[in-house]
Amino acid sequence: MDIPLSPLVARIDSRLDRLDLTAxxxxxxxxxxxxxxxxxxAGKAPMPRGPKLARLAEALGTSVAYxxxxxxxxxxxxxxxQDDQATLGLLAGDEEAxxxxxxxxxxxAKAALQLVVQKMAGPx
Numbered sequence: 001m002d003i004p005l006s007p008l009v010a011r012i013d014s015r016l017d018r019l020d021l022t023a024x025x026x027x028x029x030x031x032x033x034x035x036x037x038x039x040x041x042a043g044k045a046p047m048p049r050g051p052k053l054a055r056l057a058e059a060l061g062t063s064v065a066y067x068x069x070x071x072x073x074x075x076x077x078x079x080x081x082q083d084d085q086a087t088l089g090l091l092a093g094d095e096e097a098x099x100x101x102x103x104x105x106x107x108x109a110k111a112a113l114q115l116v117v118q119k120m121a122g123p124x
Contacts, residue, residue: 015060
């Protein structure tokens with residue numbers, strides 16, 4: 001799930017204003033780079049994901065659902081709560097796309113796909 005950065009940044013700014021915090025204070029409290037909000041504004045950094053997003057929401061006294069623009073009482077999509085491994089340089093773009101598609105499958109489809117891939121890959 002891709003969340004547009006500008007509404008996310010606006011919600012972060014709103015929380016910062018409400019709490020009378022600087023971005024640097026909040027992001028540092030969340031264990032993130034203090035200049036991350038400026039990089040996000042400039043389109044030079046993606047939104048935090050996984051535990052980083054959860055820590056940011058906590059530092060801003062809100063929920064992940066609110067930050068990503070969902071009903072504050074709704075559970076955020078599981079993929080937003082998982083680390084984005086591609087940003088860590090662990091997965092190539094095509095691998096990331098495959099992993100995201102795989103995560104949307106039900107357990108039976110995952111098992112079937114695993115058998116197909118093992119057959120295609122040959123003996124191991």
